[in-house]
Amino acid sequence: MLPRYLLLCLIFLIPASASYTNDGFTYDGFSSGMLRFDGVASISSRALMLTDGVAQSVGRAFFGGRFDSISSFSTTFVFVISPPYSDLGGHGLAFTVSATTDSLLGASPSQYMGIFNPENNGNVTNQLFAVELDTIQNPEFRDINSNHVGIDVNTLVSINSHPAGYYTPDGNFTDLLLISGKPMQVWVDYDDSSHQVNVSLAPYLEQKPQRPLLSNTINLTSVLPRSVYVGFASATSTVRSIHRIIGWSFNPNGEAKPLNYSVLSEIIQDVRRDAQSRSHVPKGVLIPVIIVSVFITTVVIVAIYVYMKKARQSGDWEIDCGSASFTYKDLAAATNSFSDKMLLGKGGFGKVYKGLLQTSKQNVAIKRVSPESKQGMKEFIAEITILGHLHHRNLVQLLGYCRNKSELLLVYDYMPNGSLDRVLHGRDKQTVGWVHRFNIIKGIAAGLCYLHEDWEKVVIHRDIKASNVLLDNEMNGRLGDFGLARLHNHGTDAHTTHLAGTWGYIAPELSRLGRATKATDVFAFGVFMLEVVCGRRPIQVNDSDGEPVLLTDWVVDAWESGSILNTVDPKLEDYLSEEAELVLKLGLLCSHSAQSARPCMRLVMQYLSKDVLLPDYQPSFLSLTSRDEEFGQHILSCPSVAATMTGLSGGR
Ligand SMILES: *[C@@H]1O[C@H](CO)[C@@H](O)[C@H](O)[C@H]1NC(C)=O
Ligand SMILES: *[C@@H]1O[C@H](CO)[C@@H](O)[C@H](O)[C@H]1NC(C)=O
Numbered sequence: 001m002l003p004r005y006l007l008l009c010l011i012f013l014i015p016a017s018a019s020y021t022n023d024g025f026t027y028d029g030f031s032s033g034m035l036r037f038d039g040v041a042s043i044s045s046r047a048l049m050l051t052d053g054v055a056q057s058v059g060r061a062f063f064g065g066r067f068d069s070i071s072s073f074s075t076t077f078v079f080v081i082s083p084p085y086s087d088l089g090g091h092g093l094a095f096t097v098s099a100t101t102d103s104l105l106g107a108s109p110s111q112y113m114g115i116f117n118p119e120n121n122g123n124v125t126n127q128l129f130a131v132e133l134d135t136i137q138n139p140e141f142r143d144i145n146s147n148h149v150g151i152d153v154n155t156l157v158s159i160n161s162h163p164a165g166y167y168t169p170d171g172n173f174t175d176l177l178l179i180s181g182k183p184m185q186v187w188v189d190y191d192d193s194s195h196q197v198n199v200s201l202a203p204y205l206e207q208k209p210q211r212p213l214l215s216n217t218i219n220l221t222s223v224l225p226r227s228v229y230v231g232f233a234s235a236t237s238t239v240r241s242i243h244r245i246i247g248w249s250f251n252p253n254g255e256a257k258p259l260n261y262s263v264l265s266e267i268i269q270d271v272r273r274d275a276q277s278r279s280h281v282p283k284g285v286l287i288p289v290i291i292v293s294v295f296i297t298t299v300v301i302v303a304i305y306v307y308m309k310k311a312r313q314s315g316d317w318e319i320d321c322g323s324a325s326f327t328y329k330d331l332a333a334a335t336n337s338f339s340d341k342m343l344l345g346k347g348g349f350g351k352v353y354k355g356l357l358q359t360s361k362q363n364v365a366i367k368r369v370s371p372e373s374k375q376g377m378k379e380f381i382a383e384i385t386i387l388g389h390l391h392h393r394n395l396v397q398l399l400g401y402c403r404n405k406s407e408l409l410l411v412y413d414y415m416p417n418g419s420l421d422r423v424l425h426g427r428d429k430q431t432v433g434w435v436h437r438f439n440i441i442k443g444i445a446a447g448l449c450y451l452h453e454d455w456e457k458v459v460i461h462r463d464i465k466a467s468n469v470l471l472d473n474e475m476n477g478r479l480g481d482f483g484l485a486r487l488h489n490h491g492t493d494a495h496t497t498h499l500a501g502t503w504g505y506i507a508p509e510l511s512r513l514g515r516a517t518k519a520t521d522v523f524a525f526g527v528f529m530l531e532v533v534c535g536r537r538p539i540q541v542n543d544s545d546g547e548p549v550l551l552t553d554w555v556v557d558a559w560e561s562g563s564i565l566n567t568v569d570p571k572l573e574d575y576l577s578e579e580a581e582l583v584l585k586l587g588l589l590c591s592h593s594a595q596s597a598r599p600c601m602r603l604v605m606q607y608l609s610k611d612v613l614l615p616d617y618q619p620s621f622l623s624l625t626s627r628d629e630e631f632g633q634h635i636l637s638c639p640s641v642a643a644t645m646t647g648l649s650g651g652r
Helices: 004-009 261-279 283-313 328-334 374-387 420-425 434-454 508-513 518-534 551-560 577-590 601-608 619-623 629-634 641-645
Strands: 018-021 024-028 035-039 042-044 047-052 058-063 074-082 092-098 128-134 148-153 160-163 165-167 173-175 184-191 196-203 214-217 229-235 242-251 343-346 350-356 363-369 398-404 407-413 458-460 469-471 477-479 486-488 539-541 548-550
Touching: 047 058, 047 229, 047 261, 058 242, 074 092, 074 261, 092 242, 128 184, 148 196, 148 214, 160 214, 165 196, 229 242, 242 261, 328 350, 328 363, 328 398, 328 407, 420 469, 420 518, 434 458, 434 469, 434 477, 434 518, 434 577, 434 601, 458 518, 508 518, 518 551, 518 577, 518 601, 539 551, 548 551, 551 577, 551 619, 577 601
Parallel strands: none
Antiparallel strands: 018 024, 024 242, 035 058, 042 047, 047 242, 058 229, 074 184, 074 242, 092 128, 092 229, 128 148, 148 160, 165 173, 184 196, 196 214, 343 350, 350 363, 363 407, 398 407, 469 477, 539 548
8 A cells, every 4th residue: 555645645647447538437446546535545455445443533535636517417436334333433424526625624523524624614615515424423413313314515514314215116215224334325416407416325236216315406506616526525533433435436417327336346345354354253253252242241231230320329430431440559559658748739629649650650640539529529520531531632631540439539641840820920930931831822722622622522621720731741731620621512502500710710701691611711711821921810919009900901901001012921031022912912802701702712723823813903892892883893703704804904
């Protein structure tokens, strides 16, 4: 196989197994002819492998040539989706017709199917038509069957969708399970004069159904430009299937040529063999092994059930956090029996110790949760369930946990440089320079963006502040302490029963309504950015009159009465004024009292990386409320960024 980097950037100009004429092309199996790959997509055993069973990945493949005029097009393809479990696989694949291949760059895995990302999903500018084969329950659109075929135009909210299956010649509907691991065929036909799109699905080697599964009228002339690319996109989440296309035929102006089933059948055989060899089980022992495993699984499930029931009754918890368990003995040995000498600090919920694991010689931080508080216990259980499944270089990694009676011990990566709070406000003369501070801000923005947008569930952090930012050995910032975080699904609000957070970082609507959202996290992050640049706490007592002053007000005052740069930490000698100004103005924008003015974290990252210019707003904008008329013209909130940006001058 070719190295991936070659596959990524090369368009092979000589067709191998493909025949390419003005009437389109036909792939009876794939070699690299005229294909363009992106993400994890590759060719394996003559099949086009869009995703290879790796979690959170995106794979795409396009036909390398652009079609300069498509009218009544037609396509058909044979695919196999091999899920990791017989009843669970994610996320699916889609046939796409798009204006560019670039528009799909930056597409997200999971429910965005490798076609869109949270920002562009729904934009008319996407100029994209897709037929999706969705195999997992999408948390955003709960009412939609998880095993469905849908027609998408510029958004993943399908124009029309139907549970997977087909109409037999006698008119009956027969269900099909997309993740059955069996090959199936799809047909997509568009008629340019009637604007009718038909989509059909059938088991491999069955006739094309007479009655299509989906039939819609869509004027694709108004959706797509004249020149388009055709291809496939696929994505996995933590649930990871292998998505393969076995054969594909496309005609831009007429009926797609039939596929050569005898060749395809050979490839399907190879794919099956490949799947079997992956499991390394010789055929002869397969059946006894299955029987024994079913028996063992049943016993284990019953045992777990009984145990859980008992555990619940006794008010105890068992946690699935995807992390290793440690024994109490391991952790006691690592910390000198929790000696005070190993104490790193005391948090809201208990003490944190430094430990050295005896077996791996790894330094860890061990958080010992105070057993006296029931609420604390609950919140820490939230923390482990979430943290154990999250992996990002700007999050403090939870390595595992240990339960000792009613006490919980959480084992984290040790952060040798302590918390940012200490560095910023400690008595040490030494401080972190501008390059590191800017880097920490960008890192925490990336970590928070991951929590808000990239993971399959939205995680609201709820307690962003300098003391929750820890520094690793390279002085990268990492977000820790998810004790207050709670899971909630994309698109639904998190209703909380009590107010959590730290004074100075709490958004006005949070204290009023008591509801934490992404926007309240962004508010706290804005205050945090100011804190890092100014080296001042969010609330500081005024030297002259002893009155408390909010950091945000203090920065706005300085800006209005001269220069915003007067607020930069005097300990910072080498800062870049352009960057400091950017962070200060962005910090103020994020902590705008009106939540609709705050940008989303992905946009914050783009501002920080200077990929998008921060709009040149005036300090007066910060005192506008969402009821003011001028306000509407300035709203920068996501996802309408692209539209509102053009009306604003981009300078800083
Ligand atoms: C769509 O299906 C209907 C019903 O079978 C058929 O009459 C129509 O011609 C089809 N349209 C296209 C574009 O294939
Ligand atoms: C389809 O869209 C094109 C471009 O927007 C437009 O010119 C044409 O009139 C539309 N056709 C119909 C039938 O609406």
